[in-house]
Amino acid sequence: MTTTATGTSRRTVLKAGALGASAIGAGSLAGVSPLASAMPNQPQGRLVVVYLRGGQDHLSTVIPYTDGNYYDRRPDIAIPDDRVLPLDSALGLHPVMTGLHSLYQAGRLAVVAGAGNPAGDRSHFAAQDLSEFGTASIPADQRGWIGRLMASTASADDSLFRAVSASALTSVSLRGYDALAVPTINQFGLSGTTGLALENEGLLRAMYAGAGTLESVGTSALDASAAISNLSGDTGTNVTAARFADIPEILEADLGVEAITIDVGGWDTHNPMGTWDQGVMRAQLARLNFYLSGMQADLDARGLDDVTTVVMTEFGRRVDQNGTQGTEHGWGSVMLVFGGGVNGGNVVGGVPSLSSANTPRGDVPVAVDFRDVLGELATSVLGVTDLTTVFPGHSPTPVGVMN
Template sequence: MKKELTRSEFLRRMALLSGGVGLGISGIPGQAYAALPAGLAASVPAGNALVIIQLSGGNDGLNTVIPAENDTYFAKRPDIAIKKVDALALKNGMYLHPSMTGIKSLYDQGNVAIVQSVGYANPNRSHFRATDIWNTGSDANVVWEEGWAARYLAEKYPAYPISMPAHPMAIQLGSVESLLFQSDMGRFGTVFEDPNLFYQLVSGTLSDDEIPPATLAGDELAFLKQVSSTSIQYSTVIRDGALKGANSVTYPATNLAKQLGIVAKLISGGLETPVYLCTIGGFDTHANQLNQHANLWKQISDAVTAFQKDLKTQNKADKVTLMTFSEFGRRVNQNGTTGTDHGTAAPMFVIGNTVRGGLIGENPNLVNLDSNGDLKPNFDYRQVYSTVLSDHLGLSTTSTAGIFKKSFDRLPIFLNSPLIAEAGVKVTLLDPAPNPASGQVRIQFAAFEAMRIELALFDMQGQKLGSIFAGEVPSGTYTYPVDITQFPAGTYLVSLAASTGARITKRLIIVN
C-alpha cells in the first residue's frame, strides 16, 4: 500500500486530530458510510461480519481432521493416532476429532467448510514469525508491518482516520492488540475483554491536544494518543451495544465461549463492526498431546455450537461467518514425548449459514512430504483469505489482489463462490445440504459451459416425484431451495441430467 508519510510522521500529525475524542476536520463527527466505497462489491449484502478464531501455538491438523483409514497415519503416530471407531466420520476416509461433536452436527447441516492442508511456500516454524506471516498475508521471505485485515479496513473506510466511523471497525477480545489490525494509517482494532469494564475504564477520560515531539518517545506517545482517543469514542458504542444485545442461549463456562458470547451480544445489539478476533491458546502440544488437544477442541466445538445457535435464534446467522487459523500445523511423526513438533500445513474451518459446506481439497498426503518430512500444502492460506474477503465481506477481486500484492484463486467455500472445474468435467452436482434434511433442502449445481439442465427428485424406485428445474443455463453456479415438507421421511434421489450427456445422482435423506 502506497504511503505518503512514514508511520511516525503520520501519527504525530494525527495526534492533534485524534485527541479531540474522534472528531474529524473542523470538529465534524465521524460518520459511517451510507454507500459502499469503490473497492467493495455490491453483490454481497452490506453488514456482513467475519469472526476469526486464532488457535495459538500451532494446531495439529492430522488429529483434528483425521485420515483414520490411512495406515501410514497409524504407523507414524503409534501412540497418539485416533482410531476410526472413535472418530466422527466425514467422507473420503476423513474423520473429525471425537471431541468435535458440535462442529460435526454443523457439518452435517451443511454449515462447515473444511479446507484441507492450508499453508504457504517455504514455511516458517517460529511461533512469532509464522504468526506475523498469517496476520499480514505476506510471503515467508517478506516482512510486512501491516495486518491484512487492516488493509481491508482501509479499503472499507477510506476516510479514516480523518473521519471516524460510527461503529468500531474491528474488535479484538483480549488485552494486547494483534498485528492483524495494525497499519501505518493507525490502529483499526478496539481491544477489550469485557464491554462494561472497558466502558468503566475509559469513561470520563479526556485526550489532550498537544502534538508529540519528533522523537522516538514522541512516536510511541502519538500511537498511545490515538489508542486513547479511539477507545474513548467507541467505549459508549460498545457498552450500549452490549446492553441492547442479548444471548439467546447459555454459553459454556470457558474463555473462548465468553468471547464468542460477547461477539454475539454485540452483533445482536446492532454493532456494524465487520471483523472480530477471538483467541484460544494451548496448541503447542510437544508433550502428552492427546488429552490437551481433546480438551481444546471440545472447548472450541462447544463454544462455536452455542455461538451458531445464538445467531440463528436471533436471525443473525446469514450475515456472520466464522474462520479459524493457526500459525502452523504439526509434524506427521509423533515425537518421543507423545506429542508433535512444529510442522506446516493444517486445515482451516469456515463456518456459517452461507458456506457451501464439506471438505475442500485432497486428503493430506502422508508419503509425498517436503524435504523436512512435513506435509505439502494443497492451498495457500491467502486463497482462503481472498475468498472470505470477496465472497463474504464483498471486497472486489481487484482490491483483494491489491491487499496481498498478487491475485490468489478463490476456493468454493461459500454458496456464491465459483466452483472449480475438474479436467473434462462440464457440469457438477453438489451434495444436498443439509443432509439429512427437514423442511427445506438446498440443491446446488455448477455448469462450466452453456447447456440444458433437468433437475428432479425421485424416490428409490426411480419414480419421478417432481421437477426442481428444467431449462437452458449459461456457465455459472445455481442454487435452489426446495420445500420438502410434503414428503414423508425416507431416502430419495436428486438427479441432474444435462444436454452434454452427463447424468449425476445424489442421495437425500428426509427426516420430516
C-alpha cells in the same frame, strides 16, 4: 451512567476525526492513501477470525482415518478409525467435535484440509506474523491483511467498530487500521472499581482531545466504551468463553462491526497429547468445539445469518509423533469455515497418503494456500474486490468455501 457524554448513538458510532487522525498505521503509512483511493466496499456480511495460537495439529482434528501410514506414524496418539466423525470416505473429525460435525452435516461448515503458507516457517512467531500479514515473506508495510483491507476501503463515515480484536491487545492482522481492542464487554469501560474515572470522563476527553496517535486511541476508547455501556456481556470467569459469548451480542447490537478477531491458545503440543478419549488434545478440541458451536448456536438464535467464521493457525504439526507422545512444529494445517454464506458439507484440499515420499520434512503437505481461503472471504463476506492490495505478492484464487 448509560448515556454517553457526547450523545453519540450506539447504532451509528462514527470514528472520531475520521481519516485524518487515524491511529497507528493508517493507510498513508501503509502506502495506501485512504483519501485518494477511498472506495467504500459493500460488505455482504461480517467476519469472525478465530486464531489458534501455538500450531494446531491437523491430524488430531481432521483425520485421514483410512490411511495406514497415519496409524503407523502415530502409534500412541492416533485417533481410531471407528471413533472419527466422518466427513467423507477419507477424512473425519475428532470424536469430540460433535457440534462442528453437525454443522458440517447441515451443509454449513466447510473444511480446508492441508491449508498453509508456502513459506513453511517452523517458528511460531515468524509463522504467526506471516499468516496475519497475509504474506509468504515479511512485507514492506508490516500491516495485517484485515488492516490493509479496512484501510483500503476506509471512508469518512467509517464506523468506530469496523475492526475489533476480542483481546486486551490489538491483533497483528488488524494493524494498518485503527481497530478497537475489546477484551470482553464487561472488561471494557471507564467505570473502574471506584467510579472516579467515569466522574472525570469530561476531563479525560479534554486530555485526549489532541490529534496524535495516542490521543486518537484514547478518544476512540472513550467513544467505544460509551457505545457498548448498555450491553450486558458474559460474566463467566473463563475469559475465552466470555469472549465467544460476547461476539453474537456485539454483532447483534449493529455497531458497524465488519471483522472481529479472537484467539484460542494452548495448541503447542510437544508434550504428551493423549489419546482419543483422554488427555490434552481431547480437552483442547472439546473446548474449541464448545466455543465455536456455542457461538454459532447463539448467532442462529439471534437470527444473524450474515456472520461467517474462519478458524486458522500458524502451522500444523508433523506427521510422526515425537519421543514424548507429542508432535513437533510442521506445516499443513486445518482451516474451518462456517456460518453465513458457506458452501458447507464439503472438504477443500486434502491429505495425501502419509508415506515418507509424500511428506517431505515429515510434514502434512500444503494443498491450499491460506490466502486463497482468506481472499475468498474478503470478497464474499467483506465485499472487497481488489485483493492484491490486501495480499501483496499474491493473487488469491477462490477455493469454493463460499456460495
